[in-house]
Amino acid sequence: MKTIAHTKLLENLKQKILSYTLVDDDLLQEQMQCYHQIELKKGDTLVVPGQLVHHFYYVATGCIYYYRLEEGEQKVVEFYTDDIFFTDVPAYVKGTPSNYYLKATEATVVYAITKSDAENSFKKSHQLERFGRLSMQEAFIKIFTRVERLNSRTNEERYLRLLAKRPDLMQRVPQYLIASYLGLTPVGLSKLRKRLGKG
Known part of the structure; x- marks a missing residue:
């Protein structure tokens, strides 16, 4: 049963990648080999402050929230739910330690690809490079527009x-x-x- 569920989640990931751009089957299969599954229980963390962020993530099912602590209070920036790519964008792009937490609010399954694997695939394929650029751009815009909305x-x-x-x-x-x-x-x-x- 677990195998069937895993296959379905991987198929969703493939379709999500294809929603950004067409990718040849062989390239897509190669890309899929780079993702590994992470199962999180409610309250488990993916990223904590001070940690270097080496992965780009996809929420297959569940919910992750992105927050920082200010004077002991949680300040929630975003929620990432089913079928969304995400990471701590500033830390990932700049290669600096995170200032944020990424934590599961419920039982969650994510797929993770390392930055080095992602960048290697982008060098090999313009199709995958386009996917990488658009998915990262979407993750960045999500945060930017969220902050803008909060203020306006x-x-x-x-x-x-x-x-x-x-x-x-x-x-x-x-x-x-x-x-x-x-x-x-x-x-x-x-x-x-x-x-x-x-x-």
Whole structure:
């Protein structure tokens, strides 16, 4: 049973790569050999501050949150859920130690490829280089637009947008993490939900 599930998750990964650009079958098969599976339990961490980030990741199933600690409080930057590529982009690109955590909020399966394996494949193939560029660009833009939204929208606008775009997060992620992601306190989120008749 586990083998069938693993095969299905790998097929999803292949389709995700192909969603960025066409890749010849032989090149794609070679690329797939570079990924290794990591199974995480709820609360397990992929990255901690001070760690060098040598991998680019794909969430096959589950949820990872990206956060930093400020005066002992978690400040959530992003949630990565099923079928998303992610990493700590600044640390990965610059080769510097991370300032962030990447942690599972639930049982999660990710596939990881090392930076050296990824870069070697990009040298061999323009198709894979295009995939690498577009997937990294998407990961960067996700963080950039998220920060921009935090600064330019009201609490209510951010909450309603999250509800419309990612309603699953409300069921999968503790409310205090949702509050942090929205730039609110848990009490502030609770009051906002009551005011909007959402809880």
